[in-house]
Amino acid sequence: MTHFLKDLSRSRAGLFGFVLLVVIVALALLAPLLDLPDPTRGDLRARLAGPTWQGLFSPGAHPLGTDEVGRDILSRLIHGSRMTLMVASTAVVLGGIVGTVLGILAGYKGGFIDRLLMRLVDIQLAIPLMLLALLVVAALGPSIRNVVLVLALTSWIRYARIIRAQVLSLREREFVQSARAIGASTARIMFLHILPNVLTPALVVGTLELARVIIMDAALSFLGLGVQPPTPSWGRMLADGRVYLSSAWWTVTFPGLAIVLTVLSVNLFGDWLRDYFDPKTRSAK
Amino acid sequence: MTQPPVIEVNGLMRSYGGGRTLLGREKPVIHAINDVSFQIAEGETLGLVGESGSGKSTTGRAVLHLERPDAGSVRFRGTELSTLGQQGLKPYRKHMQMIFQDPYSALNPRMKVGRFVGEPLVVHGVDSGSSLQDRVAELFKLVGLDPSFMSRYPHEFSGGQRQRINIARAIALQPGFIVADEPITALDVSIQAQIVNLFQDLQDQLGLAYLFIAHDLSMVRYLCQRVAVMLRGRIVEMAPTEQIFADPRHPYTRSLLAAIPVPDPDRVRPDRPPFDVAANVPPREAPLIEVSPDHFVLDHQVQ
Numbered sequence: 074m075t076h077f078l079k080d081l082s083r084s085r086a087g088l089f090g091f092v093l094l095v096v097i098v099a100l101a102l103l104a105p106l107l108d109l110p111d112p113t114r115g116d117l118r119a120r121l122a123g124p125t126w127q128g129l130f131s132p133g134a135h136p137l138g139t140d141e142v143g144r145d146i147l148s149r150l151i152h153g154s155r156m157t158l159m160v161a162s163t164a165v166v167l168g169g170i171v172g173t174v175l176g177i178l179a180g181y182k183g184g185f186i187d188r189l190l191m192r193l194v195d196i197q198l199a200i201p202l203m204l205l206a207l208l209v210v211a212a213l214g215p216s217i218r219n220v221v222l223v224l225a226l227t228s229w230i231r232y233a234r235i236i237r238a239q240v241l242s243l244r245e246r247e248f249v250q251s252a253r254a255i256g257a258s259t260a261r262i263m264f265l266h267i268l269p270n271v272l273t274p275a276l277v278v279g280t281l282e283l284a285r286v287i288i289m290d291a292a293l294s295f296l297g298l299g300v301q302p303p304t305p306s307w308g309r310m311l312a313d314g315r316v317y318l319s320s321a322w323w324t325v326t327f328p329g330l331a332i333v334l335t336v337l338s339v340n341l342f343g344d345w346l347r348d349y350f351d352p353k354t355r356s357a358k
Numbered sequence: 359m360t361q362p363p364v365i366e367v368n369g370l371m372r373s374y375g376g377g378r379t380l381l382g383r384e385k386p387v388i389h390a391i392n393d394v395s396f397q398i399a400e401g402e403t404l405g406l407v408g409e410s411g412s413g414k415s416t417t418g419r420a421v422l423h424l425e426r427p428d429a430g431s432v433r434f435r436g437t438e439l440s441t442l443g444q445q446g447l448k449p450y451r452k453h454m455q456m457i458f459q460d461p462y463s464a465l466n467p468r469m470k471v472g473r474f475v476g477e478p479l480v481v482h483g484v485d486s487g488s489s490l491q492d493r494v495a496e497l498f499k500l501v502g503l504d505p506s507f508m509s510r511y512p513h514e515f516s517g518g519q520r521q522r523i524n525i526a527r528a529i530a531l532q533p534g535f536i537v538a539d540e541p542i543t544a545l546d547v548s549i550q551a552q553i554v555n556l557f558q559d560l561q562d563q564l565g566l567a568y569l570f571i572a573h574d575l576s577m578v579r580y581l582c583q584r585v586a587v588m589l590r591g592r593i594v595e596m597a598p599t600e601q602i603f604a605d606p607r608h609p610y611t612r613s614l615l616a617a618i619p620v621p622d623p624d625r626v627r628p629d630r631p632p633f634d635v636a637a638n639v640p641p642r643e644a645p646l647i648e649v650s651p652d653h654f655v656l657d658h659q660v661q
Contacts, residue, residue, distance in 0.1 A: 247464035248474075251527070253424055255478040256451035269468035352468065352511040 080349055087345025093338035101154040110135075112152040113303040115142035121321045138323040140314060144305075146323060150331050153305035158335070160217060160300075161287045164224030165279055171225070172232025173275050177263050179233065180240025191237070194230045202227045203292065210298040220299050224286045232278050239271045273347055280343025284336040291332060307332055362436060363397040364535050364567045365421065365454075370394040370430035372413075372420050390416040392591040392642055394430070400534065401561065403568040405582035405599070407575055407614065409635070413591040414571045415459075418537040421569065422454055423447055434535070452482055455528035459540040461520035465512035471523050472498075472508025478530045497526040500563075501556060518549035522556065529560060537569045542577060554581055576618050579603065584652075587611045592640040597653035607655040610638060 081088055100107075120143040122135050137146040179187040197205070206223045213219045243249060244267075252262045291308025293299035300306040307328045314324030371394075376387045391413040398404045406414050419425040421432055423439055432439045434450055442450070455478075458464040466474055476494040479485040485493050495505035501522040512520060521541060528536055538557065542550040554577055560566055572578050578585055579599060586596040587610060595608040606612045613633035646654040 247458040247460055248466040250419075250424060251456065251458060251464055251524075252466075252477070254422060254451065254454075254456045255481055255527075255531070256448040257477070257481050261481065265469070266466050270466070272468075352513065 077349070081345065084345045084348075086341045087348075090338045090341025090343075090345065093334060094342050097154060097335055097338065098158065100151050101158050104151045104155055107151065109148040109151060110145040112144060112148040112305045115144045117143050119143045121317060121324070124323050137327050138321070140310070140324050141317060141321075146310075146327055149305040149310060150307070150327055153307050153310060153328070154331065154335075156217070156300050156304060156306045157287060157290060157308075157332075160221055160224065160290050161283055164221045164228060164286050164290075165283045167221065167225040168228025168282065169232055169275060169279050172229035172278075173236050173268075173271065175229065176233040176236025177240055177267055177271065180237040181244055181259070181263055181267060187237075190233065194233055197230050202289070206289070206293060207296070207298065210293065215298050215301060217300065220290065220293060223293075224289060227289065228282050228286060231282060232275060235274050235278055236271050239274055240267055243267055243270055273351055276343060276347050276350065280339050280346075283339045283343075287332055287336055361400050363433075364400045364402075364435060365398045365569070366431075366433040367397070367421060368395045368431045368433075370417065370420055370432065371428045372416055372425065373428055389591050389642070391420065391427075394588075394591075394593055395646075396586055396593065396596060398535070398567050398569060401565045401567055402584070403561065403570050403582045405575075405578035405585040406569060406571045406588060407573060407578055407585060408588035409573060412588040414573070414588055415539050417588070418456065418539050418569060418571055422451075422456055422537055424456070448482075452478075452531045453533045454535045455531070455533045455537070457521075457524050457528050457536060457538045457541045460544050461517050461524060462512075462544075464524050465520055467512050469512075470509050471512060471515070474512075475508075475523060475526045475530060478527060482531060484531065493530075494526075497530055500529070500560070501526045516549075517545050518552060521545060521549075521553055525553075525556065525560070529564060529566070532564060533566070535567045535569070537571070539571045540573065541570075543573065550577065557581060574618065575603075575614055587614065590635065590639050592642075592656060593646065593654075594640055594656040595654065596646070601650070601653050605650075605653075607649055607653070609633065610635075 081091055116139070119135065119139050120141055122139045122143070124136060124138040124146075125134070135145050135147070137150070139145055140149070175190055179190040206227060209223045209226065210219055213222075249262060249266055252266050257266075287307075290299055290306075291311060294306045294308030295312035297312070299308055302309065310328040311325055314321070314328070317324050370391055371389070372391045373387050373389045375385045377385055379385060394413070394417055396404060406417065408414050416425065420427040423432070423442075427440065430440070434454060437450070439447065439450060465471065469477075472491075472494050475497055476485070476490050479490055479493060491508075494508060498505040498508060503519065503522050503526070507515070507519075512523070515523065524541075541557075542553050545553060557568065557570075558581065561568065568581075570578065570582055575585070582599050584596065584598050585602045586593045587602075587608065588594070589610045595602065595606070595611045597605075602611060603615065606615055610633060613630075616630050640656050644657045647657045649655050
C-alpha cells in the first residue's frame with residue numbers, strides 16, 4: 074500500500090485522476106450524511122434559479138441553481154452520482170469478468186468454442202448497441218438491475234475480442250509451451266500464465282468502457298429507460314434540462330461537467346494503473 | 359549399449375496441412391518429420407542438427423508429446439508414450455523436460471522467477487511452503503545464479519541469466535531426459551560457452567540425457583557423443599561425433615561441416631558449391647543403412 078502511494082505520487086496525471094476519483098466516490102458514499110436539501114423535493118417559487126454564492130451556508134441556498142421544478146442541482150448531482158457510479162462500475166466489472174474469461178477460453182481452447190463465441194460477438198456487433206439496450210430494457214422493464222445487465226451485455230464483447238487476440242499470440246509463446254511441458258493443467262495455464270498477461274489490456278478496455286457505460290447509462294436515462302424519476306441521475310438531469318438550455322444553462326452544464334470529470338478521472342487513473350501493474354515499467358524509475 | 363535407452367524413437371511422423379479449404383481446394387500436406395528413429399542412452403547427449411525448417415524442433419516437441427505425432431512410437435525407459443492421454447502423460451512429464459530457444463519468450467513476464475522455477479514442483483505436488491523456497495534457492499545456486507534474484511521479474515535479467523533460469527526450471531524435477539531446442543542460438547558468443555559448460559556440469563552431476571538441437575556443428579562437437587543430421591524431415595546421417603567429423607558420408611553433412619568457421623584469418627576457405635537442398639530432397643521411402651558400426655546414412659546418395 075505504501076508502495077502504491079509512493080509510486081502514485083510520482084505521476085502527476087495519475088495522482089490527479091486518483092484524487093478526483095476519491096472525491097467523487099467519497100461524495101457519493103457520504104451523500105446521505107451531508108447536509109443537503111432533499112434532491113426530490115421541488116420548490117416552485119425558486120424554479121430555474123441561477124447559481125449563486127450568496128448565503129452559501131444558509132439553508133435554502135442553491136449554489137449550483139435549481140431545475141425546472143425548483144430542485145437543488147448540487148444535491149441532485151451528488152445523490153445522482155450514487156446511482157450512476159454504482160450502475161456503471163457494476164456493469165463494467167460484470168462485463169469485464171465475463172468478457173475476459175470468455176476471451177481467454179476462446180483464444181486458448183480455439184476450435185468450436187472459439188467459433189461459437191466469436192460468431193456470437195459478430196452477431197451482437199451487427200446490432201446497434203443502443204437498439205439492443207432499448208429492446209432489452211423495453212422487454213424486461215426499466216429497473217436498475219436490468220440497466221446493469223444491459224450495459225454489461227453491451228460491454229463483454231469488447232473485452233472478449235481484445236483478450237482473445239492477446240491470448241492467440243500468448244498461446245504460442247514458449248512459456249506457455251513450457252507450462253505444458255511440466256504437465257500444468259489447462260486451468261492452471263489459463264489462470265496463472267495467461268490471465269496475468271492479459272490484465273493490462275483488460276484494464277485499459279475497462280477504463281474506456283467505464284467512460285462509455287457512464288455515457289450510455291446517461292443516454293438510457295435520457296430516453297426514460299434508465300433510472301426512474303424522481304430518483305436523480307445525471308442522464309435524467311441532462312434530459313430534463315435540455316429544454317431550458319438557452320435560458321438556464323446550469324441545468325445541463327453541471328451534470329455534463331460531472332460526467333466529463335468522472336470519465337476524465339477514471340481515464341487518468343486507469344492509465345497510471347496500467348503502468349503500475351506492468352512489472353517492466355514499475356521498476357523503471 | 360549395455361543399459362536400456364532412456365528414449366527410444368521409432369518411425370516418428372508429423373505432418374501439417376491436408377484437408378480442404380472452405381472452397382474445397384485441397385491443402386498441400388507438409389511432412390515436417392518423416393520416419394525419424396533414434397535412441398538416446400542414459401546420460402548421453404545426441405546432437406540433432408540441420409537447417410531451419412528441417413524438422414528438428416518438431417522432432418523435439420513430438421518426442422515430448424507437446425505435439426502429438428501422427429505415427430510412430432516414443433518409449434521412455436521402456437514405456438510407450440504415444441498411447442497415453444494427457445492425464446496419463448503427466449507422471450512422465452516429471453522425467454522429461456524441454457529448454458527453449460528464445461530465453462526472452464520462455465519466461466512468463468508476470469511471474470517472479472523464483473515462483474517460475476518452483477512451479478514444476480508445485481504442479482507435481484513434490485514440494486511446498488518453505489521447503490519449496492529452499493529447493494528453489496538450491497536450484498538457483500546449481501545453475502550459477504544468486505538465490506536473492508528469486509523475487510525478481512524476468513525483464514531484469516540478461517539473456518544468459520534467463521537461460522539459466524529456464525535450465526533451473528527444467529531440472530527442478532530431476533528429470534532423466536531434456537530436449538534442448540537450440541538453447542544457445544539466441545545468446546552472445548561469449549555466453550554460449552558458459553551455458554554449454556553448464557549443460558555439461560549438470561549432466562555430470564545429475565546423469566541427464568540430452569537431445570541437443572542446434573543448427574551448426576561447432577558447439578555440438580564439444581557437447582555430444584553422437585550426432586544426427588536432419589534434412590527435410592528425415593535423418594540423413596547419424597554417427598558418433600568423431601566419426602561424423604572424420605568421415606561424413608552424406609553430401610549434406612559434408613556441406614554442414616564445411617560451413618563451420620575456422621578462427622584463422624590467414625586460412626583461405628576453399629570454394630565450394632552451395633548445397634542444393636531442392637535437388638537433394640531425401641526420398642520418403644529410402645532406408646538408413648549402417649555403413650560402419652553405429653554409423654547410419656540414408657541410402658540415396660552414399661558416397
